[in-house]
Amino acid sequence: xxxxxxxxxxxxxxxxTRLARLEHRRPKHFNQKQxxxxxxxxxxxxxxxxxxxxxxxxxxRGRRYWDYRLEDLDAYAEGGxx
Numbered sequence: 001x002x003x004x005x006x007x008x009x010x011x012x013x014x015x016x017t018r019l020a021r022l023e024h025r026r027p028k029h030f031n032q033k034q035x036x037x038x039x040x041x042x043x044x045x046x047x048x049x050x051x052x053x054x055x056x057x058x059x060x061r062g063r064r065y066w067d068y069r070l071e072d073l074d075a076y077a078e079g080g081x082x
Contacts, residue, residue: 028070035068039077 027034035056036043049055056076058066 030068030070030073032066032068035073038073 030038032043032046035058036046039046039056046055050058056068057072058068061067
């Protein structure tokens with residue numbers, strides 16, 4: 001446990017640096033499996049939501065695959081349908 005103000009400030013700087021590294025590694029786009037895991041749902045649930053015209057916003061990648069942006073998944077998780 002830091003006891004002096006200098007030690008507290010040093011630990012705070014170290015924590016900020018570690019947080020910045022973690023944020024940098026976080027993916028910006030998710031595939032369907034990753035998106036379902038991120039939302040704590042199944043891939044089948046995600047497919048049914050989109051078939052019903054609901055679910056998080058997604059973009060087509062190629063002819064067959066869909067990508068989900070982190071911002072869109074967070075917005076969906078906070079407010080429901082996007």
